[in-house]
Amino acid sequence: MDIKVLGTGCSSCQTLERRVREAVEQTGSDASVEKIEDMQQIMQYDVMSMPALVVDDEVEVTGQTPSVKELTDLLGA
Amino acid sequence: MLESFADWLIFSLAGLPAGVQWADAVHFFVYETMKIGFLLIVVTHLMGLINAYLPVERVREWIASGRLRGSEHLVASGFGAVTPFCSCSSIPLFIGFLQGGIPLGVTLSFLITSPLVNEVALALFIGLFGWQVTLVYAVTGILLGTTLGWALGKLRLGRYVEDWVWDIAEGQAEQADGDQKSLWERLPSVSSEAMGIVTDIAPYVLAGLAIGAGIHGYVPTGFFEQYLSEGNPLAVPLSVVLAVPMYANASGILPVVQALVAKGVPLGTAIAFMMAVVGLSLPEAMMLKKAMQTRLLATFFGAVGVSIIGLGYLFNLVL
Numbered sequence: 001m002d003i004k005v006l007g008t009g010c011s012s013c014q015t016l017e018r019r020v021r022e023a024v025e026q027t028g029s030d031a032s033v034e035k036i037e038d039m040q041q042i043m044q045y046d047v048m049s050m051p052a053l054v055v056d057d058e059v060e061v062t063g064q065t066p067s068v069k070e071l072t073d074l075l076g077a
Numbered sequence: 078m079l080e081s082f083a084d085w086l087i088f089s090l091a092g093l094p095a096g097v098q099w100a101d102a103v104h105f106f107v108y109e110t111m112k113i114g115f116l117l118i119v120v121t122h123l124m125g126l127i128n129a130y131l132p133v134e135r136v137r138e139w140i141a142s143g144r145l146r147g148s149e150h151l152v153a154s155g156f157g158a159v160t161p162f163c164s165c166s167s168i169p170l171f172i173g174f175l176q177g178g179i180p181l182g183v184t185l186s187f188l189i190t191s192p193l194v195n196e197v198a199l200a201l202f203i204g205l206f207g208w209q210v211t212l213v214y215a216v217t218g219i220l221l222g223t224t225l226g227w228a229l230g231k232l233r234l235g236r237y238v239e240d241w242v243w244d245i246a247e248g249q250a251e252q253a254d255g256d257q258k259s260l261w262e263r264l265p266s267v268s269s270e271a272m273g274i275v276t277d278i279a280p281y282v283l284a285g286l287a288i289g290a291g292i293h294g295y296v297p298t299g300f301f302e303q304y305l306s307e308g309n310p311l312a313v314p315l316s317v318v319l320a321v322p323m324y325a326n327a328s329g330i331l332p333v334v335q336a337l338v339a340k341g342v343p344l345g346t347a348i349a350f351m352m353a354v355v356g357l358s359l360p361e362a363m364m365l366k367k368a369m370q371t372r373l374l375a376t377f378f379g380a381v382g383v384s385i386i387g388l389g390y391l392f393n394l395v396l
Contacts, residue, residue, distance in 0.1 A: 007165060008165040008364065009165065010163050010165035011277060012163065012273070012277075013165060015273075039168050039169075039364075039367050039368070040241055040245070042169065043168075043169065043172050043245050044245070046173065046176065047169055047173075048133050048134065048137070048166070048169045048170050048173035048174075049133055049163075049166045049169065049170070050163060050165040050166045050169060051165075063132075063133070063161075063166070064266065064270060065270070065273060066266065067269060070266075
């Protein structure tokens with residue numbers, strides 16, 4: 001699984017990245033987590049609110065910071 | 078009701094002496110913290126709910142549909158007010174709107190109002206200055222975004238948007254996916270987002286209230302009138318310039334400003350200052366710099382800054 005966290009330096013973007021890493025660790029999956037901060041790359045995904053979560057090139061979350069529990073449910077599926 | 082609870086808590090339960098400066102300052106701090114905490118929780122939940130039902134993708138579709146017949150600027154500005162603002166979303170929103178085929182001027186209307194009228198500022202304004210001032214602030218903010226976006230739209234500034242933005246904007250915008258959840262299903266995530274916002278800003282608000290309480294307790298009434306009175310013609314532009322670097326602490330600054338108003342700073346000057354703190358944010362400018370050429374960015378911020386100064390003078394005359 002290929003997970004990307006889209007977002008710049010704002011606090012909720014950092015929160016989302018931290019929670020995603022925690023969720024991946026909890027599920028014990030071998031997914032790769034990458035933080036994308038470059039605006040041009042971010043805009044390829046047509047998202048309008050940060051932070052956003054992209055799993056295998058599908059936009060799953062925009063403008064929200066789900067809890068670790070919600071993230072494990074999302075990533076575990 | 079909250080006030081009598083604070084009275085009871087401070088003067089009866091804790092036994093602090095009423096009418097003594099430091100005890101009154103403590104009372105002010107406790108009462109304001111409860112009131113503002115309550116308002117912050119209510120307003121962030123409300124805005125979160127509006128946003129859950131009206132995601133920005135749907136707003137974009139609606140504005141781009143061409144059904145608004147000339148009210149696009151007002152609608153974009155109004156949505157800017159109810160959409161939670163984060164400086165990191167300003168570029169995605171800017172490009173996303175252009176991508177959806179929305180004209181630059183309408184996009185700027187949204188972009189001007191979005192930081193200016195946001196949930197945190199509104200909650201703090203209600204708590205500190207009351208409903209009337211909040212209403213004046215919100216309506217002025219929305220009208221400012223409407224007219225400035227319209228005026229800037231007339232200037233053909235499209236050529237000052239960076240090329241890569243237009244390249245992306247030419248691609249097809251995706252349709253909003255209609256996920257139909259009930260209010261009950263949405264509530265937990267709306268609530269956790271709202272509480273996240275409140276905890277994020279809590280330290281700033283508490284620090285601001287503490288400083289405000291100190292000013293209330295110790296600075297004599299009318300102290301600032303001699304320095305920042307309506308007779309001092311430079312007070313408004315000066316406070317707008319001072320406000321620009323303060324964005325990071327916007328939520329902490331409002332309580333301090335309220336205390337200054339209580340001690341004689343004119344309300345118009347204070348409102349102009351607050352509008353500049355939230356509306357002219359340096360972090361936002363740094364982000365937008367990647368998508369806008371300097372000329373567009375300078376025109377955009379210059380127009381907002383000058384208008385805020387004008388509004389400050391106007392409010393000092395009429396309020």
